[in-house]
Amino acid sequence: MSAAGRRSPAYGYYVVACLMLASAFSFLDRLVLSLLIDPIRADMGLSDSEVSLLAGLAFASCYVLFAFGFGRWVDTRSRRDALVVGVSLWSVATALCGTAQGYWQLFVARMGVGVGEASLNPAAYSIIPDYLPPERRGLAMSIFACGASLGGGLAILAGGLVVQWALATRPGLPLLGDVAPWQFVFVAVGLPGLLVAALIWLTVREPERRLTAADQADAPALREVLRFVRTHWRAIVPMFLGYGAFAMNGYAFQLWGPAYFMRLHGLTPGEVGMIFGLGYGVIGTLAILLGGVISDSLVRRGRIEAPALVSIAAALIQAPCFLFAYLSDATGPAIAGFVGGIFGASLIGGLQAATVQSLAPNRMRGLMAALFGATVNVMGLGLAPTLTAGMSDTVFDGPMGIGKALAATTLLAMTFAVLLLATALAPARRLARRLAGQPISNPPSTTSSVPVT
Structure with missing residues (x-):
């Protein structure tokens, strides 16, 4: 394929679709554990705390640590190769969960x-x-982010069906013979990811880097990236922390939302799975794409900071919806409010990535993405679930106070998200325009090179 063909919009969107497929498998492999907690606990005699370490610490600590290694790889060598290695590794590791004794x-x-x-x-x-x-990036990153909504919905809907089937039939595995149903599920959802790795290896080509006057000839080291962050901290730090606040709310309702509906509204796991599966898979996916379309429209009008603007609007939509859902005594309105909250939360699906891209020179995007991922995962996966559970246990009414705890988490997280993103808007606009070679004070009309200092 020619260089021009590799740069065509049609092929670019094909690459985005491949990345979305990889993202869907990543969320399926990440979330399937939540469907298998009770069988694993029963077979291994584990406590809730031990299982929580599998769900959080084991995954998040390595995710944050190795993101920097992959970020450096991405900035210096083939990004396609890094992705093929990563997809293959997490797929094999998921399958190996099924062989654990x-x-x-x-x-x-x-x-x-x-x-x-x-x-x-x-x-x-x-x-x-x-x-x-x-x-075009807002829509492209939103398509990529659909992997999370589609993968999350698939994990809850189809994954639940696989779990139910495995528990009923107790199928065996070649070479391993009779295994526990939860072991079969890990192998069944893990190995197909190798096909995704093969697809990327065979059909995705490494593109030329779009370098600007802000880029160095060689990829900068981590210390140079950190120096860039310090120089432009007014734009980058509150923006990263603001999206970390979004993650706090997101991880809280992903983990404790099912418990809320089962404890306070008496829904079955199947009914909760339907709410989450359809909420993420349908409403969430549509919201992700809508957020990208709105952001791209604003960028074309000269608002290069559009991803952050749409994210602020998303916070103002989801906060009242979630608060209404968590504090409602009636099941129907609670479900409606919760789905509305999922819509608002999903609007930012691709916009946080577009924001990171606009605030980093090309050769820094890998390590900047690693810094962003570390911030979001520490605040979201590391803090939010424990914070919500702690408020339920100590401030409210114990297990039955989980709705009030979720409401408090939403209120705190969304307040900080709006304040932090609003604080970062002006400096982020200036930095993004410098990096794009656009005039700083007015919407772009002609292209010029403006170095970043």
Whole structure:
């Protein structure tokens, strides 16, 4: 394929579709554990705390740590190759969860899932802007982000069906013979990811980097990236922390939302799965795409900071919806409010990535994505679930106070998200325009090179 063909919008969107497929498998492999908690606990005699370490610490610690290694790889070498290695690693590690004979074997396998998945965002954040120009990136990153909604919905809907079937039939596995149903599920959802790795290896080509006057000839080291962040901290730090606040709310309702509906509204796991599956898979996907379309429209009008503007609007939509859902005594209105909250939360799906891309020179995007991922995962996966549970146990009414705890988490997180993003808007606009070679004070009319200092 010629260089021009590799740069065509049609092929660029094909690459985005491949990345979206990889993202869907990453969320399926990441979330399937939540469907298997009780069978694993029963077979291994684990406590809730031990299982929570599998879901959080084992995955998140390696994800954050290895994101920097993959980020450096992405900035210096082939992003396609980094992605192929990562997808293969997390797929094999998920399957190895199904061969674990003890807690620590399962713990190490979950660490491997985190290591592999650390490759995805740095590679995608870097490769997509080299295929598509700024006015197309909001939609492109939103398509990529649909992997999370589609993968999350698939994990809850189809994954639940696989779990139910495996529990009823107790199928065996070649070479392994009779295994526990939860082991079969890990192998069944893990190995198909190798086909995705093969698809990327065979059909995705490494694009030329779109370098500007802000880029160095060689990829900068981490210390230079940190120096860039310090220089432009007014734009970058509050923006990253603001999206971290979004993640706090997101991880809280993903983990404790099912418990809220089952405890306070008496829904069955199947009914909760339908709410989450359809909410993410349909409403969430439509919202992600809508957010990207709106952002791209504003960028074309000269508002290069549009991803952050739409994100602020998303916070103002989701906050009242979630508060209404968590504090409602009636099941129907609670479900309606919750789905509305999912819509608002999903609007930012691709916009946070577009923001990171606009605030980093090309050769820094891998490590900047790693820094962003570390911030979001520490605040979201590391803090939010425990914070919500702690408020339920100590401030409200114990297990039955989970709705009030979720409401408090939403109110705190969305307040901080709006304040932080609003604080960063003006400096982020200036930085993004410098990096894009646009005039700083007025909407762009002609292209010029403005170095970043």
